[in-house]
Amino acid sequence: MADKELFDDPASDQGAVAARLAAEALIIDVDGFEGPLDLLLTLSRTQKVDLRRISILQLAEQYLAFVEQAKTLRIELAADYLVMAAWLAFLKSRLLLPPDPAEEGPSGEDLAAHLAFQLERLQAMRDAAAKLMARDQLGRDFFARGIPERVERVRKVEYTATVLDLMQAYARLKTRDDFRPFVLDRESVFTMEQALERMRGLIGFAGTWTDISSYLPEAFSVDPKKRRSATAATFAASLELAKEGKVEIRQGATFAPIELRRREPRDG
Amino acid sequence: MDDPQQIAAPEPGEDSLFDAPPMAEQERMVEALLFASAAPLSLRDLAGRLPHGCEPKEALVHLQKRYEGRGVRLVKVGDAWAMRTAADLSYLMQKETVETRKLSRAAIETLAIIAYHQPVTRAEIEEIRGVSVSRGTVDQLIEMEWVRFGRRRMTPGRPVTFVVTQEFLDHFGLESARDLPGVKELRAAGLLDNRPPPGSVPGPGEAEDDAEDDEPQSEMFDE
């Protein structure tokens, strides 16, 4: 994008004077600039050419003149203006000196072209912003409905039940007496621990075969429910004692009474 | 008046120097004003906002005709005019969310008792359920239109009775409440759930029962 004008003689005297005058006018308003790029863009306008044909070299001169002017007027420039000045001074030297083939990095021409691109792009965005703001705008040029109607949110709860639900509910009510809620009724339960404890106390006397039903506690031998629980617990306790080697168990035939007796210590 | 050049809106400020815009244009203007205005506009409001010489009254007549049968209408509100959604489309302005919920155990039991024993008094329902029936439960069933009041019982205190409705029968697909199978038939059909109800049987007067028992119920009826 860099064209030959970049390498034109920096400025005619006239151009330099104009630049200085412009710089003096601008310097008063240094706070009005949105950074060095904005200042460069403003300075570039004094060249009165298309941004694509702008002389970056001339622009660098203008900028440096601006910074000089600011110094003489003892205006403190923000750091980024000074950084830009240093960079432009560097760019200027690159543009003026013949390129050194040994040197690394982008050429002065590339750098100048990019700066020109940046300026053109910034200008383009400014123009676009202006066009955008000039468009018809909602609430200024065209309007939305003045009385929007609100959408009501209606939450509707629908209850459902099936005929089966209904019948089962009724059946449950009518047959409630058939059921007992399942609660562990401790009163009619004789635990194995209880049976074990009871039998440990009794087996000392069981020298002969005895029906285990005789070990049932009296309170549990009448009520069939309690009797069932006590029988189961006593049987389990008997097995436990047999395992411990304390008793022997026998049963004469299937469904015959289960008997046990104390196991004598075998000492030969 | 039919010159298309004239359809263009006159420049603001210039209007008094020229004739009033054509009626078609006035109609557009009134349309835009009514659309954008935050409040209904009276004839005087309209006349004050339109270019000089306009006839808002006539424009309104045209506009009203134009919106006849449309989704929005031009309506008169007091002595002012506004655009409004056509009444038959007002349901579009509601976003209905339907939530389906299982009826609570208290409600389904109460409903079952009413269905099987109708006409039945509140005292009888309570006797069968073994708990007091909260007002909310019966109210809910009445609101759902599954239960209504029957005749008063000719006993001391003349208590009201409850019966099930035609809606109830429709919902449950029954010809009449008499078609509901009895307990014996339910058992024979294997429809009796032999699992005992959860929790202990509460004594009468424990009204919280009505509110609390929902969760175990759903577990029971899950297919």
Place this chain on the structure above:
Amino acid sequence: MDDPQQIAAPEPGEDSLFDAPPMAEQERMVEALLFASAAPLSLRDLAGRLPHGCEPKEALVHLQKRYEGRGVRLVKVGDAWAMRTAADLSYLMQKETVETRKLSRAAIETLAIIAYHQPVTRAEIEEIRGVSVSRGTVDQLIEMEWVRFGRRRMTPGRPVTFVVTQEFLDHFGLESARDLPGVKELRAAGLLDNRPPPGSVPGPGEAEDDAEDDEPQSEMFDE
């Protein structure tokens, strides 16, 4: 379909049992919905509010034709639709005009850069403007709901990007970001390219971001 009985809107809730209403009726419904809403409604919004089986897209075509040249217009905003007064009547609307907050030059430029370069990172905005973007500037645009966060850029640091919103399009009467004034020319001139600076450029305009593997403007321009 010409049976007048059929013109009646179906009851809500029953709609799935019936055919979609005739197109003329659908057009009325879409008209009512768009009139009622100040914000644009997307096709999905419309479909969600219309009875089952409706074709809002087709209804919108009819409706747009109907409002051609009227005082109010049917306009497309991104992928949504809205009724708006015709811009040529703005001079009648002084009373409706809402004072928008004056935007600073920095905010306007930042907005334009986001609109034309979206999705764009803060570093890219700074590179274009040549100054650091103060937090307040972007915050203000976000608060006005003209700008929102886009997808993170898949470059080191995964910087956030900014894009313009539907409210932005609505405010400036744009159908899409493709319709931004001069966007084609700018693109043709290469001024919307992300051109990394050769070597290093001083100042805050430094853009570490290399956006090459990310298709720029994918968010808005390809919709």
